[in-house]
Amino acid sequence: MHELSIAESVVEAVRERTAGRPVHKVRLTVGRLSGVVPEALTFCFDLAAAGTSLEGAVLEIDAPHGRAHCRGCRRDFTMDDLILLCDCGSADVEVVAGRELQVTSVEVG
């Protein structure tokens, strides 16, 4: 259940940057190849935020698709699992997006 560690890291990162002001909303980007499950993270966020300036804050998660570039056919394509295989049959594929795990912004009072 690494989502609890991730949630604690989110709370810590936000507290460092908000100087104790009440936080109403936290926006995250959690790419679909990041290995983090948004539902589990949302559950853990409430636990991690309890008793802090983030208590009761709404968590908004943007979960962008994975994107890859095939060096064989030079095409970009969407990937939602980690298998490196292009429709052209090439496995010479570079993941270019989808591993994001970022605090994008927060709304403070």
Place this chain on the structure above:
Amino acid sequence: MCATCGCGTDEVRVTSVGGHDRHDHHRQHGHDHPHQHGHDHQHDHDDDHRSVEARTHTIELETSVLAKNDELAAHTRRWLTEHGISAVNLMSSPGAGKTSLLERTIRENRTGRSIAVIEGDQETLLDAERIRAAGAKAVQINTGAGCHLDATMVSSGLDRLQPEDDSVLFLENVGNLVCPALFDLGEARKVVVISVTEGDDKPLKYPHMFAAADLVLVNKTDLLPYVDFDLDRCEKDARSLNPGLEWVPVSVRNGVNLDAWYRWLGAV
């Protein structure tokens, strides 16, 4: 507790096994972790929003959730490099044979370097005691409810362990094929151990772990005649996630192909 990095958190326990119990912060990680400051773009909402929003404003952060872990891991990596220490993060499900592999690797040490181990388990000192009995320095980190090692725990473990310059350092992670894949510890290489009794479908079931690995050791090959484990299929699946990984089937029990493991280790 160190307020900067959180080392020595209430639940995590770091214990030396075998007479080198020190915690003098000799290996200072400096308490100078770079923090991300600046470029907070604050902009108030328009005044004509007369709801709660009117009294709130948005702060753009654009910061990695794991920035703190990753910065500390980078600091650890620099420190290890400066001291000529090669660190290997060893990961597997529980019971795949990580500790047995280390015991044999220590007893047959072909590296020409000293070996030290940071052991991660939720509870008990059992593994650190096994490593100590095999002849290496060991520190046990008990993560309590935690399911993986992180950079803070490893930094605390290194303070206690004081590994020799030019040594090989193993970070034996908590047995778990999911969570450890996400946390950089400052290691030079990641090794995943799977055993043939677990089934050959592990790479596709736990893709993040195999995507992150530099080397996969397939252990317990002496049991292949008794289980339905397709080595070729397993390797093909693992390479579909990570074409560059190295693949070494071994039997820690009877020693088959351990030379290949020792050669790999000699090149780290």
